[in-house]
Amino acid sequence: xxxxxxFDFNVDKAAKTVFITREFNAELSLVWDAxxxxxxxxxxxxxxxxRAKTKYMDFKVGGRRFYAMISPDGQExxxxxxxxxxxxxxxxKMYNSFADKxxxxxxPGSEWDYTFSEENGRTKVNITxxxxxxxxxxxxxxxxxIGFTMTLTNLENLLSTLSEKQ
Amino acid sequence: MxxxxxxxxxxxxxxxxxxxxxxxxxxxxAMADKFDMSRQAVSKHIKVLHECELIKPEQSGREIxxxxxxxxxxxxxxxxxxxxxxxxxxxxxxxxxxxxxxxxKK
Numbered sequence: 001x002x003x004x005x006x007f008d009f010n011v012d013k014a015a016k017t018v019f020i021t022r023e024f025n026a027e028l029s030l031v032w033d034a035x036x037x038x039x040x041x042x043x044x045x046x047x048x049x050x051r052a053k054t055k056y057m058d059f060k061v062g063g064r065r066f067y068a069m070i071s072p073d074g075q076e077x078x079x080x081x082x083x084x085x086x087x088x089x090x091x092x093k094m095y096n097s098f099a100d101k102x103x104x105x106x107x108p109g110s111e112w113d114y115t116f117s118e119e120n121g122r123t124k125v126n127i128t129x130x131x132x133x134x135x136x137x138x139x140x141x142x143x144x145x146i147g148f149t150m151t152l153t154n155l156e157n158l159l160s161t162l163s164e165k166q
Numbered sequence: 167m168x169x170x171x172x173x174x175x176x177x178x179x180x181x182x183x184x185x186x187x188x189x190x191x192x193x194x195x196a197m198a199d200k201f202d203m204s205r206q207a208v209s210k211h212i213k214v215l216h217e218c219e220l221i222k223p224e225q226s227g228r229e230i231x232x233x234x235x236x237x238x239x240x241x242x243x244x245x246x247x248x249x250x251x252x253x254x255x256x257x258x259x260x261x262x263x264x265x266x267x268x269x270x271k272k
Binding site: 013014015016018022025030034044045048131132 | 170172173175176178181242246249250251252253254255256257259260261262263264265267268
């Protein structure tokens with residue numbers, strides 16, 4: 001479904017930055033809520049079969065979200081997101097770091113920037129993720145690997161798409 | 167400390183070295199010549215690239231030739247492909263959620 005919705009995924013290895021753009025078939029205020037409200041975030045914020053569970057979320061500058069990605073076998077990967085800048089319904093920035101279950105952060109983390117814009121009833125979200133270190137970036141996938149199924153064909157297709165883009 | 171692949175690739179000279187080595191294995195002296203750099207400067211770059219396994223040395227007679235390690239690059243690309251796939255999955259989940267909410271509002 002939704003094959004006509006724009007999805008862009010680009011990596012600038014030199015700049016250590018990932019750029020993601022996605023369009024959603026909904027008005028801006030709804031999409032904004034889906035990215036900034038705990039009860040909505042938990043419904044889509046982890047790729048199945050993983051699920052997201054937010055322990056608390058205080059969406060204001062300087063506030064934090066403490067949440068976990070949980071694998072089907074119950075393994076939890078905790079992270080702390082600290083909101084560094086918020087322009088309602090336009091942009092927010094956060095600093096993401098992995099943590100243990102006692103909220104002790106593993107620094108340094110990564111810088112995330114979300115920008116929202118609406119056109120003709122569709123909302124475009126631009127996400128940039130800056131990570132100082134690839135090893136840490138690699139951690140973004142930790143835990144996802146458990147229960148993660150992808151056929152080799154899929155992988156090959158994706159790889160050829162990525163290499164064409166470079 | 168083990169070198170980070172991001173750090174290794176972020177340097178323009180090292181990217182140029184990788185590009186060259188990917189075409190043909192080179193000795194440190196040959197690299198120094200091609201880039202008009204001191205042998206010492208080249209050695210530093212080689213060290214970084216070698217430590218994150220983007221290049222690997224092979225002894226040939228008295229010379230050491232550095233080869234491009236395509237496997238390491240592939241690992242990196244595999245990782246990116248997975249990262250992308252995860253996002254795709256999440257966004258598809260969000261599409262479903264958004265349409266559900268829109269239905270409820272009607």
